[in-house]
Amino acid sequence: MDKFVVKGGTRLQGEIGTGGAKNSALPALAATLLTDQRMVLRHIPRVRDVRTMQRLLVDIGAKVEADGECVQIYVADVRSPEAPYELVKTMRASSLVLGPLVARAGRARVSLPGGCAIGARPINLHLAALEQLGAKIEQAHGYIEATAPHGLRGATVRFERITVTGTEDLMMAAALAQGETLIENAAREPEVVDLAALLGKMGAQIEGAGSSTIRIQGVAHLGGADHTIIPDRIEAGTYLVAGAITGGDLVVTGCVPEHVAALVTKLQAAGAEVAEVDDSTLRVRAERELRSADVVTQEYPGFATDLQAQYMALMTQAEGIAIITETIFENRFMHAQELARMGASIRLEGNQAIVAGKKELTGAGVIASDLRASASLVLAALVARGETVIDRVYHIDRGYEKIEQKLAAVGAQIQRVD
Ligand code: EPU
Numbered sequence: 453m454d455k456f457v458v459k460g461g462t463r464l465q466g467e468i469g470t471g472g473a474k475n476s477a478l479p480a481l482a483a484t485l486l487t488d489q490r491m492v493l494r495h496i497p498r499v500r501d502v503r504t505m506q507r508l509l510v511d512i513g514a515k516v517e518a519d520g521e522c523v524q525i526y527v528a529d530v531r532s533p534e535a536p537y538e539l540v541k542t543m544r545a546s547s548l549v550l551g552p553l554v555a556r557a558g559r560a561r562v563s564l565p566g567g568c569a570i571g572a573r574p575i576n577l578h579l580a581a582l583e584q585l586g587a588k589i590e591q592a593h594g595y596i597e598a599t600a601p602h603g604l605r606g607a608t609v610r611f612e613r614i615t616v617t618g619t620e621d622l623m624m625a626a627a628l629a630q631g632e633t634l635i636e637n638a639a640r641e642p643e644v645v646d647l648a649a650l651l652g653k654m655g656a657q658i659e660g661a662g663s664s665t666i667r668i669q670g671v672a673h674l675g676g677a678d679h680t681i682i683p684d685r686i687e688a689g690t691y692l693v694a695g696a697i698t699g700g701d702l703v704v705t706g707c708v709p710e711h712v713a714a715l716v717t718k719l720q721a722a723g724a725e726v727a728e729v730d731d732s733t734l735r736v737r738a739e740r741e742l743r744s745a746d747v748v749t750q751e752y753p754g755f756a757t758d759l760q761a762q763y764m765a766l767m768t769q770a771e772g773i774a775i776i777t778e779t780i781f782e783n784r785f786m787h788a789q790e791l792a793r794m795g796a797s798i799r800l801e802g803n804q805a806i807v808a809g810k811k812e813l814t815g816a817g818v819i820a821s822d823l824r825a826s827a828s829l830v831l832a833a834l835v836a837r838g839e840t841v842i843d844r845v846y847h848i849d850r851g852y853e854k855i856e857q858k859l860a861a862v863g864a865q866i867q868r869v870d
Contacts, residue, residue, distance in 0.1 A: 462834070473684040478501060494679065498521065541563070606630060634668075685707065700736075770807075
């Protein structure tokens with residue numbers, strides 16, 4: 453199993469680029485199941501979750517040709533409308549094939565995801581939504597079987613809580629349903645907007661993506677499309693924190709500044725300078741001592757839960773007490789114990805982490821527990837005295853492409869070892 457060995461203490465300086473958004477690429481790949489025409493997806497990040505989704509598509513019957521960041525997919529036939537446990541357990545986003553499969557093939561069999569490191573994360577809201585479109589849902593042997601032999605019918609669906617992949621799943625199903633679907637309390641994440649743009653190119657009629665109400669007029673067929681995935685706002689945000697935590701001067705290119713606005717506001721409150729160089733470039737400089745700033749995670753456009761762990765690492769280096777409140781997932785503080793092993797002072801109280809800084813961090817052996825937790829350990833290691841060995845970096849490979857090479861290119865002393 454790969455590990456990262458990091459020697460802390462260097463300021464990061466230079467330019468670092470952002471890849472395509474993992475959480476946009478995954479629904480885009482699932483959307484290829486909606487058509488028998490050729491799909492071309494560009495700026496697809498080469499990360500493990502994307503490879504897992506491609507494997508799932510191949511199992512289902514897709515022909516997938518990947519050439520660097522461009523993936524061409526052709527699903528002439530849905531051979532086996534099934535997402536097996538072996539894949540779903542490694543990547544919950546596999547449930548994104550549910551909606552497209554029921555809509556196109558009239559049937560889907562998808563393993564229940566089970567628990568995950570950051571919380572229970574059920575898919576009950578996806579299922580209730582599909583039921584409202586007329587799908588029959590049955591559960592047996594750890595699998596969900598959804599059927600709609602005569603097709604889906606549009607309906608008004610109000611999500612009782614905001615769900616990103618739930619909104620995406622329903623949007624894809626509704627695109628091929630008969631009549632109109634109204635999604636209320638929809639997720640407003642940029643990834644939802646990107647999926648709507650892709651579906652629009654395929655011939656879907658969708659209005660309102662990016663707002664809380666999405667209106668979809670179902671069509672009988674969808675065609676092929678050529679689409680470029682948006683930049684990864686969580687990757688960009690992670691690099692902004694890397695610049696700030698190391699007291700560096702980092703230019704993050706290929707990003708959408710608006711998508712990381714909530715983080716930028718907090719970085720500025722903490723004393724880092726962040727400037728928009730142009731519409732796809734941000735520069736972060738942290739020459740002064742950092743000070744604490746509280747954060748509450750929220751759905752977009754609020755502060756992303758996917759940046760909470762990285763921000764916690766930053767707050768260990770800020771003067772004062774920072775209260776970090778996690779409202780999206782019930783168990784997303786696994787990194788706190790590992791940060792504490794490096795010398796951080798963090799007290800957990802329910803869904804709040806109280807971080808007292810500034811504490812000197814020292815290198816230690818730590819274990820990555822999930823994707824964003826591993827990113828926070830890398831960030832902490834960049835400022836720790838001495839050497840940190842981060843185990844189980846396969847978690848980070850799920851969502852960051854070549855993070856060690858990108859960080860090394862701007863001055864980090866980080867190496868991947870077997
Ligand atoms: N929820 C339910 N029932 C459902 C669906 C969600 O109770 O049927 C709950 C969840 O357990 C959670 C909350 O609702 O407490 C919000 O979950 P959501 O459905 O929005 O999360 P998701 O769609 O499974 C996506 C991202 C996550 C990101 C969250 C929140 C993808 C593939 N994943 O997950 O990304 O944290 O939205 O923004 O888009 C990551 O990239 O590290 C990651 C975990």
